Amino acid sequence: MTDATHRRLLIAGSGIAGLSAAIYAARSNNDPLVLEGTEPGGQLTLTTDVANYPGFPEGIGGPELVQNMREQAERFGADVEHGVVEDLTRPETDGPFRVELTNGDVYTADAVIVASGASARTLGVPGEDLLMGYGVSTCATCDGAFFRGEDMLVVGGGDAAMEEANFLTKFADTVYVVHRREEFRAEDYWVDRTMEQVEAGNIELLRNTELLEIHGSKEAGVEHVTLASHPEGHPTDRLDDPATEEFDFDVGAVFLAIGHTPNTDFLAGTGVDLDADGYLRTEGGRGGGQTATGVPGLYGAGDVVDRHYQQAATAGGMGVMAALDADDYLDDLDRVEQAEPATAESDD
Numbered sequence: 001m002t003d004a005t006h007r008r009l010l011i012a013g014s015g016i017a018g019l020s021a022a023i024y025a026a027r028s029n030n031d032p033l034v035l036e037g038t039e040p041g042g043q044l045t046l047t048t049d050v051a052n053y054p055g056f057p058e059g060i061g062g063p064e065l066v067q068n069m070r071e072q073a074e075r076f077g078a079d080v081e082h083g084v085v086e087d088l089t090r091p092e093t094d095g096p097f098r099v100e101l102t103n104g105d106v107y108t109a110d111a112v113i114v115a116s117g118a119s120a121r122t123l124g125v126p127g128e129d130l131l132m133g134y135g136v137s138t139c140a141t142c143d144g145a146f147f148r149g150e151d152m153l154v155v156g157g158g159d160a161a162m163e164e165a166n167f168l169t170k171f172a173d174t175v176y177v178v179h180r181r182e183e184f185r186a187e188d189y190w191v192d193r194t195m196e197q198v199e200a201g202n203i204e205l206l207r208n209t210e211l212l213e214i215h216g217s218k219e220a221g222v223e224h225v226t227l228a229s230h231p232e233g234h235p236t237d238r239l240d241d242p243a244t245e246e247f248d249f250d251v252g253a254v255f256l257a258i259g260h261t262p263n264t265d266f267l268a269g270t271g272v273d274l275d276a277d278g279y280l281r282t283e284g285g286r287g288g289g290q291t292a293t294g295v296p297g298l299y300g301a302g303d304v305v306d307r308h309y310q311q312a313a314t315a316g317g318m319g320v321m322a323a324l325d326a327d328d329y330l331d332d333l334d335r336v337e338q339a340e341p342a343t344a345e346s347d348d
């Protein structure tokens with residue numbers, strides 16, 4: 001077995017939540033180690049312009065913002081290293097956590113902050129990777145305003161797709177919602193709001209339709225898309241069917257709203273509570289924050305916990321709360337450890 005390196009506090013994830021936690025944890029002398037995961041800097045590195053993070057009136061590039069945070073954390077003594085957590089366990093109740101990485105390295109830690117984010121699901125269609133951040137986005141709240149006056153396409157049929165489509169009507173000429181079935185999965189509330197916008201001419205529904213390809217370039221952005229439709233739905237399963245129609249469609253932006261997958265697989269061995277979709281469940285910390293899990297010493301922050309707001313500023317705020325909650329826990333642990341020798345002597 002590889003010798004384990006012990007850390008007082010380990011933070012899984014180097015997005016906004018993890019780095020914000022690291023700044024506070026380092027300033028509280030908790031000697032944090034941040035493990036970057038497979039996406040150093042997290043989701044914000046996928047966007048070229050963050051216009052809504054407080055403190056930057058002209059906006060700031062996503063990679064620049066996370067790099068600044070990393071430097072700030074390191075200035076106060078945080079370590080940031082490559083490493084992907086494969087398995088997190090706690091072999092003895094109240095003992096340290098055991099953190100196994102995919103490269104075989106092992107750490108132990110007195111406390112752990114899980115800031116591993118949630119990955120937006122993508123379709124894997126041609127053009128999607130190339131144009132991500134250049135007209136293709138997984139966040140309408142973040143990027144919608146950049147495409148003011150353009151026709152926009154939203155992919156999806158659930159609550160998120162309806163909410164994003166409604167939001168985008170503020171900016172778009174017309175919002176087209178592409179959904180592979182006839183019926184939408186969204187709650188009645190969102191379907192009703194969407195139908196109001198359809199009646200007002202702001203949203204058009206392309207049912208039984210799927211996105212096959214996104215065309216454009218980094219310089220020009222999205223120029224058009226190729227869609228397929230079939231009267232019975234799921235056209236990509238029926239591409240050879242003569243009833244399937246393929247056609248090109250002009251839009252200036254594509255928003256994927258087909259859900260997120262929280263990165264929590266590595267937590268199975270902790271027995272921590274996850275919700276039905278795999279999001280980490282947290283409860284009030286001392287100050288009423290929402291970062292303490294049911295496992296003492298294990299905290300959660302950012303998009304891995306928060307399925308609703310999923311914004312950089314909210315993820316950062318939760319990272320701060322998690323670091324402060326973990327600091328309370330570690331202080332208590334110190335007090336217990338300092339008290340233990342005295343108790344042992346008095347027992348003799």
Ligand SMILES: Cc1cc2nc3c(=O)[nH]c(=O)nc-3n(C[C@H](O)[C@H](O)[C@H](O)COP(=O)(O)OP(=O)(O)OC[C@H]3O[C@@H](n4cnc5c(N)ncnc54)[C@H](O)[C@@H]3O)c2cc1C
Nearest residue numbers: 013014015016017037039042043085117142302303310312
């Ligand atoms: C294209 C795009 C544009 C956006 N634009 C904006 C915007 O303009 N404004 C805004 O407020 N929000 C924006 N968002 C949303 C914002 O990026 C997220 O809300 C925020 O990044 C969440 O931060 P996080 O730290 O919780 O998670 P993430 O940023 O997802 O970071 C998760 C981190 O965990 C790591 N990780 C995952 N699994 C493991 C593991 N097993 N071991 C170790 N590490 C692991 C990853 O490598 C990553 O570093 C945008 C999102 C996208 C996708």
